[in-house]
Amino acid sequence: MPSSHNTDPPVDESEIKSxxxxxxxxxxxxxxxxxxxxxxxxxxxTVVIAFFVDTVSAANGLTLSGGSRDELAIPQxxxxxxxxxxxxxxxxxxxxVTDRIFxxxxxxxxRPLLPVDRWEGVVTKVGRAVxxxxxxxxxxxxxxxxxxxxxxxAILVTFAGGRAALPMVAYLIGNVWSILNPWRTIxxxxxxxxxxxxxxxxxxxxxxxxxxxxWIEVIFPVSTVPTVLATAIVGYSVVxxxxxxxxxxxxxxxxADPLAVLFGLxxxxxPIQRHNGTIQVKLPGSELTNAExxxxxxxxxxxxxxxxxxxxxxxxxxxxxxxTVSTLVGIVPVELIPTTVQATVVYTVLFVxxxxxxxxxxxxxxxxxxxxxxxxxxxxxxxRSFAPxxxxxxxxxxxxxxxxxxxxxxxxxxxxLQSPFTPPANPIVLTLPGWFGGLSIASILVGHLLxxxxxxxxSYKIFASRLVAIRSQYPFVLVMxxxxxxSLWIISLPSAIPPFLQ
Amino acid sequence: xxxxxxxxxPKQAPATSCDYCGRPFAAPDRLTLHKGLAHYGVISASEKExxxxxxxxxxxxxxxxxxxxxxxxxxxxxxxxxxxAIFA
Numbered sequence: 001m002p003s004s005h006n007t008d009p010p011v012d013e014s015e016i017k018s019x020x021x022x023x024x025x026x027x028x029x030x031x032x033x034x035x036x037x038x039x040x041x042x043x044x045x046t047v048v049i050a051f052f053v054d055t056v057s058a059a060n061g062l063t064l065s066g067g068s069r070d071e072l073a074i075p076q077x078x079x080x081x082x083x084x085x086x087x088x089x090x091x092x093x094x095x096x097v098t099d100r101i102f103x104x105x106x107x108x109x110x111r112p113l114l115p116v117d118r119w120e121g122v123v124t125k126v127g128r129a130v131x132x133x134x135x136x137x138x139x140x141x142x143x144x145x146x147x148x149x150x151x152x153x154a155i156l157v158t159f160a161g162g163r164a165a166l167p168m169v170a171y172l173i174g175n176v177w178s179i180l181n182p183w184r185t186i187x188x189x190x191x192x193x194x195x196x197x198x199x200x201x202x203x204x205x206x207x208x209x210x211x212x213x214x215w216i217e218v219i220f221p222v223s224t225v226p227t228v229l230a231t232a233i234v235g236y237s238v239v240x241x242x243x244x245x246x247x248x249x250x251x252x253x254x255x256a257d258p259l260a261v262l263f264g265l266x267x268x269x270x271p272i273q274r275h276n277g278t279i280q281v282k283l284p285g286s287e288l289t290n291a292e293x294x295x296x297x298x299x300x301x302x303x304x305x306x307x308x309x310x311x312x313x314x315x316x317x318x319x320x321x322x323x324t325v326s327t328l329v330g331i332v333p334v335e336l337i338p339t340t341v342q343a344t345v346v347y348t349v350l351f352v353x354x355x356x357x358x359x360x361x362x363x364x365x366x367x368x369x370x371x372x373x374x375x376x377x378x379x380x381x382x383x384r385s386f387a388p389x390x391x392x393x394x395x396x397x398x399x400x401x402x403x404x405x406x407x408x409x410x411x412x413x414x415x416x417l418q419s420p421f422t423p424p425a426n427p428i429v430l431t432l433p434g435w436f437g438g439l440s441i442a443s444i445l446v447g448h449l450l451x452x453x454x455x456x457x458x459s460y461k462i463f464a465s466r467l468v469a470i471r472s473q474y475p476f477v478l479v480m481x482x483x484x485x486x487s488l489w490i491i492s493l494p495s496a497i498p499p500f501l502q
Numbered sequence: 503x504x505x506x507x508x509x510x511x512p513k514q515a516p517a518t519s520c521d522y523c524g525r526p527f528a529a530p531d532r533l534t535l536h537k538g539l540a541h542y543g544v545i546s547a548s549e550k551e552x553x554x555x556x557x558x559x560x561x562x563x564x565x566x567x568x569x570x571x572x573x574x575x576x577x578x579x580x581x582x583x584x585x586x587a588i589f590a
Binding site: 075096098375376378380384462465467 | 505506507509510516525529532533535536560563564567571575578582585586589590
């Protein structure tokens, strides 16, 4: 902690900057420079390959088989540039708002909605029962029911429900998973807490868990073969219940369970929040200025993992992504190893390296921000305070990627919920109207605007000088522009089936 | 504000630090602003005076900054308008 030196002569600004980056951040820089350089090279090469592959396949007319949705009326670079410029312009516009009291009032505005105690007991009991019944039905139908992806109760509930609809509920309305979570309900009746949760490992198990779940979703046919899905859910249940029994219910679900952490963080974006026993309405995204949402580097890694998993699963289902994977698999001239193994390795490496690049970009932005404004506020504080605003970006991506899936499968989901055991012969799958692509673009941009607003308010909380507060945001805004452009690029590409996977 | 941690570069004494909470600052004007914002109830009259004059200075700088930002927005707007006129 700081010592008191009151009367030192004012130090030259440039001197402060240079000595700041030579001492405290030097270690971090050295640790990150090499991976960063490799990462940047990787991104450049991936983009080059992707563009190359995309033009080649378009010239061959292969994209037609993937169901082209390339309907851009303007050149692609102009579309991407406009998206990036929108985020940049909104950051500039936000910098015009310099009234501290106004900014604080906006982000603290709330209206009490309901006291919790009157109905909490009933709702919790019903919600928990529903969660457990659905979990049991999902596993049972997954093994015993029909093996049809669009009609299986197990697949529809897991993907149209758990993957698409529940996160949407979490960030658009409020987090209901804390009540529904069937594993938590089951763990509550088991004897628990034989070990104390090692506080050293923070939320890293949840980060690892989330990446593993997405990896399984990509590599194994969990979204098409109900028995595989049911096996995956059984495996997840065993791990989760074992963890909750050993370490206790609350420590496990607050730190190590990827789904509980995911829904908790998405819930921070929502307009409905719970504070001291009342349900409050707040402005969407205003809770993201709360510095207590994230407390450690592992939490930041989780937020970045949320953004990256959506980017990655979006990317590999485009023609450019499929082309990149095919090219990379073709590069390695190993005849002995089966193609599926090679493809698995390629998917895994792309997934892990991409995550590290996204993480390094954010990590480096905080270093840059600290040097740029020459502040004594630690990079760790900057990282932790600005990271919640990225949750709004993740929510925007999620909506862009999954709202369409949810709407097109919702009739089938309703039918499956009505009769889990007897699937309809012809499940209805809705075709989305043309303007839905526009809604995806809009949701990505709205997520970024919320993030810009939250970052602006956060910087005003940290810095006494308003000019410093404005300038401290620049590197973070640049990273956000980067994420936006990548995401807008992905949703503009024609869709394709990821190669080499069942 | 207790979630804000600070790190002063080890070989360097902090330029200034707050008498009331000990937070170090890299420049005296930032400290003056911090005292006024975080400890207005307890600071002395002279500190209040210098806070007010620092706020006025800051307002001037912000006005210059706003003009620059407005300039950027205009360039961005007309740049995009031109691009759309040519390419779309």
